[in-house]
Amino acid sequence: MSRELLRRPRFAPFFWTQALGAFNDNLFKNALLLLMTFVVIEQRGWDTGIVNNLAAGLFILPFLLFSAWGGLLADRLDKQRLIVNLKWLELATMSVAAGALIFEAWELLLALLFMMGTQSALFGPVKYAILPQHLKADELVSGNAWVELGTFLAILVGTLAAAALMALGGDLARWALSASLVTLSLLGVFVARRIPPAPSLSPGPVPWRPLSGSIAVMREGLGNRRLKWALLGISAFWFLGASYLTQLPAYARDIVHGAEGATSALLAAFAIGIGMGSLACERVSRGRLETGLVPFGALIIFVGGLDLALRPMLGSAEQATPLLELLQVSGFWRMCLDLGVIGFGGGLYIVPLYTLLQVRSPEDHRARVIAANNVLNALLMVLSAGFGILMLSTLGRSLSDFLLVLAVISALIAVVCMLRDPRPFLRLNIFILIHLMYRLHLKGRWRIPAEGAALVVCNHVSFMDALILGGASPRPLRFLMDAEIYHSPWLKWFFRIAGAIPVDSSRKDPAGVRRSLEEVGKALRAGEVVMIFPEGQLTRDGEVGRFRRGLELILARNPAPVIPMALGGLWGSWFSHGGGPAFAKWPRRIRGRVELCAGRTFEAEGVKAAELESAVRDLHRKATRLSKGR
Structure with a gap:
């Protein structure tokens, strides 16, 4: 992957703005989930299932409500100014969150998940719409690869940092988390101000139409034959990704029989795989759009997912095995490798599709097309949660069966891609x-x-x-x-x-x-x-x-x-x-x-x-x- 882009003022500030935002989001979200699970639920006597589902719903709901409006904002306003304003909104949200942490206002913290989701929903369309304005056509694949790499590594580091800060315990953990959230937001504002201007190609008023706007952009995106398959392909990736990531803690507990560190290690393998896949995509593409990598990536996800589903249990259910002991077990390394392979396939799969969406969408409403993608992604992530409940709870299937079905779905995606347009894959x-x-x-x-x-x-x-x-x-x-x-x-x-x-x-x-x-x-x-x-x-x-x-x-x-x-x-x-x-x-x-x-x-x-x-x-x-x- 060309590191030259990270030295260029037209890309580097945006890259670090995006990475810092993803890091801060995941630091807050994961730290809050740990606090709710191990501290608040016991204090208040709340139901664990209700709290976890409420938290997930509060975060995902803004993507359904505000993505379309965010796309309209990005199409009508200067994208750099919009990003700076959204970073100020992030700073305000995290400042309130810091106060809520210090004063143990747990209900307010749950409500702030909705605000954080709103900021992310508004940022999503402008994130991908700004790249074609600042990058040359032969730099788009590399730029998207860097964005995917930075995002998933930020997710990993944010998750690990949340666990490390919560391990401090008591008041020290809450003060350290509060300071981190505000500091990262301030850094984000500082870096965002260095992004070059990206004026709108179709300036105009921005009407307030959350729900009807979401329906309109969905209809517009899916009604465009050149864009429909890219939108569906990206959403299929997020369906699979959300399904795997949601089940990682259960996999670490019920299949690996590991302690908390096992989940972090498995997540790290997945994130590193995404990064390596994005790197490989850029090297193979050499600046050109290679849609043949999409079915190739889906096939790699199938191979890794199939082996992961067939892995036997490790250790004993009676006692959680510490991570240091698991690292001496070859079977655990095999599981990490499988998740790395799934992530690698995901990197190969997703980068060309995002590039395709940017290249084929009309310049004057590119952000609205990406907003349609975000709405569809959110719907598919909700569907993935419902599918997990159906398989694991309603039908009573094992986690291994669920992972096997995910592998089969990825194989079907590969077959559909190859049958629909076989020539890029053949080439x-x-x-x-x-x-x-x-x-x-x-x-x-x-x-x-x-x-x-x-x-x-x-x-x-x-x-x-x-x-x-x-x-x-x-x-x-x-x-x-x-x-x-x-x-x-x-x-x-x-x-x-x-x-x-x-x-x-x-x-x-x-x-x-x-x-x-x-x-x-x-x-x-x-x-x-x-x-x-x-x-x-x-x-x-x-x-x-x-x-x-x-x-x-x-x-x-x-x-x-x-x-x-x-x-x-x-x-x-x-x-x-x-x-x-x-x-x-x-x-x-x-x-x-x-x-x-x-x-x-x-x-x-x-x-x-x-x-x-x-x-x-x-x-x-x-x-x-x-x-x-x-």
Whole structure:
């Protein structure tokens, strides 16, 4: 993950504002729950179940009521000023909370959970809406990855800090907690004032419509086909995340048979996994949106969740095992690893979806779209609580059964993602396969535009060329291929999913050639990227052959930017005709170095095949030289 962003004034103040806020929220919420559970309930004789459910309800209710209004505020006002005002609201809330702690006003503290939830609900839309204004398009994935990493680490540190402060006991614990809450809020105000201005693109009045506004933004978000699946995917993540996090204390008590420290260790494993997954997402994406990571992440959640559900109990139910003793048990480390894997999959899953939401939502009401997401998230978290009650209490199923159902749900999410749009997932798997087979180096792949039509032309060295280009491209490619290979009974399904366009290279079927060109034109008009090998056949001598006139026909019918590319290092491989016919010789290299170089983009108007051929020849010489280490 690029650490450069954390040094830039347009991102660093926002990152620390968000992290400090998440830390303070979780410090207050977890410390209050510990106080209620171990001190207040015993003093006042309150019912534990009622208090815990009331606390959860008071925190989640503002997300349903005020998220839409928060989205409207973020769309109509300067986002930096709104963040500063919300940090002042946090300071006021925490100041009152500090007084309530010192004077043991427990009912007031419960009410302040509602205020804290309100501040979080109003902050949620502006948190993600401000990033596209301050970050470049190729920085959004990295920015979202940092936000997710910072948020979950802040949750972890806030939870651990709450336990540590409460361990002080008595008046000292309450004074230390009060001072911490106010200090963190003051720091948040100080840092927020350094966020650069983010003026509204559609300023105007902000009507007060809490409930009807929530219904309106939900209808607007789910009614947009480009956004609906991102909204549902993010909410599915929070359903799973809330289900796992809610059951962690029970898992630590009933399955691990550990003391209080066991819950903190399991939570730490989950949070670290989220951070590592966010880091991996940024490294794989390299600044581009990789929606293929979404089903990949869901599959990883399934693997970790399945193993966690099948873990046998540790220790004895008669006595809680201290954390230091648990750390000497391999089974406990396996459980921590499983939660780390679940978190890792979650990081891979959630970062591309938040980026997709930011990229595809209209600029003038992006915050309202994110507000719709927050409302839907809150509904799914409430649903997760109801689902847990149904499974564990009403149906009387074991916690292991409940975790098994969560694993199955994550697998179903992965299947739905793959069936709905298989090409990004397929492209990502090809990318991984190619990197396992070759030491692939890419030069200039950023020249493929993030959106809109483009035509990629490349030299044709081996039967692996299309896979290498498809895996290396930041976007799914459509590509022309020989009709005989396309109609292979074992591989036709794969080529169809990959978006291949069959063409009769022998020219025996002129009507078929016209249909292929029409399909290419249809793909370009739809804003897709199409890749062709203008030579029309594999090279027999390792050099770039003459480009055929079909390239100019395509551009004459459907003008599009043209990106020349060239491969080097594949001549002589098992898949090429170098040193003998392809597939008819023994492989001579394992993980050979392969270079893929992209040149400057040509505008479609007036470009000739000869110009593109010359550009590809120059790139081929460069790629060949680089593949030999020169």
